[in-house]
Amino acid sequence: MGERPKIINGIDDIRIMAKNKKTNRDILVIFFMIILKNILPKECKLSLCFALPTPDYGIMGSKLHWQMRTGTGQVPNRFDTDLLKPNFWIELVLPYATDEIYIMDPVVLIGEKEMVKKYKRSEPVLNLYPTWSFKTTVNQVFKYVVSIDSVTGLLQDVSARYVPNLCYAYFDNSVWSPYLQSKNYCAFIFFRKVIDTINRNNKVLPTERDKTFQHNVMHKIAMNNYTLPKTLADVKRSNNFIIPSLLKSTEAIQDRASPVGTFHYGQQMKLKEHIYWRKDVQQLKSRQHWAILGRSVKSDVKPLKQKKYIPMKNRKRPKLEMYEIKELYSFEQTINTPKYPSHYRDQDGKFSKITDPRYYKNKFNHIEIYSEDIKPDGFKLISLNEPTDIKGSIHRFNRVQRKNSKDIIYYLDVVSGFDFKQKKGSAVPVVESILVNENDYEKIQVFLEKRQELTSLQLWDTLIRKAQLKETLNIRYGHISQKPYDE
Structure with missing residues (x-):
């Protein structure tokens, strides 16, 4: 796995470390970045990228036990052989070609064409993300990639450039979209808030123009870097796509939504359904639920769905009389509840x-x-x-x-x-x-004030009476000393 360099004799030890690679991979990447920073002109933008090694909760626990028991995916304990893809790499933008970006990895990717590769700035980078194979890449999965500027130290979210199928992180969700409550979307929102919090402590703050430009670039990359699901299991796991048959009873596809593709499944692939973006799913609620939220159903609309349910009061009725039908409506079928007439x-x-x-x-x-x-x-x-x-x-x-x-x-x-x-x-x-x-x-308000005043007077009267009673008792019986108890 390598070791940290022991710098005792100054520059000579650093040269020996660089020559023999007797260190871990992050030190080597940073060392190479320092060399580039001192060679290249100051106008060049140099950034260190770090793929956060977060756990993959999509993997079933039973398979992990099987991997540990059988040794599947185990790699030799030699320097950098445990990584099929890098965790650290370098981004370089030249001042005369700001629409292009150079991706460099001097440690893990040993192919000459892969070490330094040029891309368009709005183009996804596909060779750094590990292709999903349970036996080989189960120990290296990432969803978040951070870019750290070598001069200002500012952090940027560049996950969409390197990780495919991150469309859900850039959906333009409506206020009532059910996807706003999904774990993956909330996790990305939290991730961006953490980056903003760290950047606030920096001496140089990012401008709104730079933040908007970066977000637009990542949005463009993410919405073009995806793969459509091929099996029913892929659709169920997908954070980006949904088919109508997998919708919940309180969900529906928006009328203006256009299908992204077509999905075939079942025996001999005879069943066919359209694939939609998850952002096109709308939440349905009953009249009473919308009323609680301050909205009323329009008079000229029909319910999008009808849900059968059993009220608590009907539990003891005959089976055919237990069920009631609840009509469900979308946000677009409602308006702000008007005032009561005066x-x-x-x-x-x-x-x-x-x-x-x-x-x-x-x-x-x-x-x-x-x-x-x-x-x-x-x-x-x-x-x-x-x-x-x-x-x-x-x-x-x-x-x-x-x-x-x-x-x-x-x-x-x-x-x-x-x-x-x-x-x-x-x-x-x-x-x-x-x-x-x-x-x-x-x-x-008037008689409440009077009642409060009366209550205060009653309390004062009670206090004065108790004080007078105590004084009377002291006058009458205060001279009598308590005799000791005679055994």
Whole structure:
């Protein structure tokens, strides 16, 4: 595996190390890079590339045990024979040809044509990524490649140039795309955040223009450097492609999506399906779910899918009566939920202002407001999380004002969400506020202040009474000393 050089006699030891290659591969690459940096003009851009040796979680554990037991893929313990492809290499961009890039590996790739090779800057490099073979490359798989500038020390993500099938890292996903929650996409987002965090500590920060240019180049390479799946197992493992038969019950392909290719499978390859990008998959939700998210289904659309399910209340019914159908819609079939109306048309055809919150009462005796944007004008929300019992205070106020019906305060419970953990298999409405008229809101604030003042006075009265009682006890019985206990 090599060893680190012992530099005792200065430059002579370095020459011996370079001549005999008595060191590990990363030192050799850096040594070669130092030589290039001192030979080439300062205008040349020189970068060190590092392929992060992250674990491949796609390999089954049973196969790893089999490899260890049989010794499959084992290599001789000699210098650099454990690597079929390099972990370190060098990128060089010349000042008079900025659209070209030279890739150099002086250690692992021993072919004369492979040591130094010229590519277009927007062209993928295919010879550095190990071809997938379980017996030979199971110990060397990478998905992330970092480029480190030799002058500024800035890091850049250049994975798309060297790793194929990274289209998913550059998808233009919509806000409601289910792929935003996938592990591979989230891992790449985290990887880029780590690079940005490291670069912030650098003295020289990358400009937005450079970052945009680099992202566009990697995006162009990634979206052209892929292979279509050939078997059903390849489709299931693919991070880039999907076929309609593998979609979940709450997913659908967008109408405007175009197939990337055609896939044949089954006996004698008789089954045929179109292959789509995973970015074209859209998440479907029910009317109630979209309402919780602040959106309403358009009146002129039809559901894209219908899902059969068994509600908790139907579990004890006969089998044929257990199931219910839930209609599912996409984001494009919804709009922002409009505000509740603040006026109504009376019998004479005139518009009148709504002043009673009970006008909005549904069949469950409450109103559903998942966002304050849809709250009707002329009404306010009062939180029930206050230490004061709001509902109890309103009831006491109404008892006093029973004779004068105009001063009675009306309110309506507001459902702002559902709790799915409180009762297994059920959605329990969450009521955290009430809806009242603006005028009644002012009344409530007044008598709440008075009630708080009364509560404070009661506490002071209790404190004074206790102090007076203690003083009386001291005057009457304070002179009596406690006698010791006689055995």
